[in-house]
Amino acid sequence: MKTRESELLFLYLLVDLILLNLSLLGIAIIQYHIPFTDYNSFSDYILYFNTSWIITYFLYSKKNLHLRDGFRNRFTRLTKRHLLFVLITTILIFILQPENFSRQIFFEHSLIFYGSKLIFYYFVYKYLKFIRAKGFHSGGVIVVGANKNGQIIRKLIDNNPDLGYNFLGFVDDSSDAYNDVIGNLAQLGELIQEKNPDTLFIALSLNDHNKIIKLIKTCDRYGVRVKYIPEEYKSMRRRINAESVGDIMLINPREIPLDDFRMRWLKRIFDIVFSVAVFLFIFSWLLPILAILIKLSSKGPVFFTQPRTGLNNNTFNCYKFRSMRPDKRANEVQATADDDRITSIGKFMRKTSIDELPQFFNVLMGDMSVVGPRPHMLKHTEHYSAIIENYLIRHFVKPGITGWAQVHGFRGETDEIWKMEKRVEYDNEYLEIWSFFLDLKIIYLTVFGKKTRMNAF
16 A cells, blocks of 8 residues: 555655755865766766665665654664665775775765755754644544554654644543543544544554444545554554554555555646646637637626535635526526526537536646546535435545546436435445546546537536
């Protein structure tokens, strides 16, 4: 399972390589030890230093990535890793190029690189601690179980601001035994609505199977991510595919393909490329034509903006070409097939789904994807999440302009509850079976499929 830990490992490696090469460049510019005209000499230093650091990083990567203590332990870890880097670089130089390598450059670069890392990571650590304390850019976390593992998770959250978590409190039936307990297990639903957490950590024993199932169902109802930390994790580590935070194993009972950050990046890159192509080849000439027709059909703006529910239940402004006359009920009443609010050009746009084209702006801004569950009005999210089981799971990924439910014919008006239930069923199935080629298939079926009854997005 690839998780945020993998993302951070890649990010830290990239930052370290930038600092490494900037240190080398600084020596070349200031001290003139490495003449730029001597390309072969300069490239040798780049090759050896970068190769040594990559080897060092992967030899010493996952060991204590996240620590229970503050920056002091990070200083120790950075120092040990740097000493290993010096050793590996020395071995490489001795084997491959013992004569034409400057010891002075090696010594100066090691000091500058080491110092720059300490300074950079210290300020990053302090900055992240500061913004997490203020509640910025952090996801709220509730920990179920104030036992030993629960306490460890709390320390990891407090001392690792790069995780992006904000500890909200423990949920535990033994409320008198621990500090920071905000309620018991029976109150979990109420606490989720009150605290609005992004993630729930369950630190219970496997013997509490029934409790865990109930907790997961509660989280599914409210669209909250679940990470499970079994007390018996040490004996299970080799038998279960799991992620880790520090030395704690986490099990994700709702693991989906897009939990892998590489897959998310692949999807994001495709979204950007596809959206740019739409703007260049379709939107550029179609926009002025539709703008004139919309203005001629009725008074009002060309674009219609509506708050909708997106990734992790966050609200964003969804853009469309205006297909109806301005109406105060627009954010509450869903349009019907014979709605008298729909304009003459609006009927054509809605039939062909051209009115959805501006949502490619949402895709470029990162609020939406080309393919994903369709975003619903806020009122619909509130209504259907209360009556349809697992409704909010569909928000574990970005909403899309088209989706798996739409190509199966479940698009447009949902005047009967079973239609929304089927839409949710297909949306949640999409999360489980996602692949890049499935997205391509959905796009093809959107344009050419019979069930979608669409000629364009």
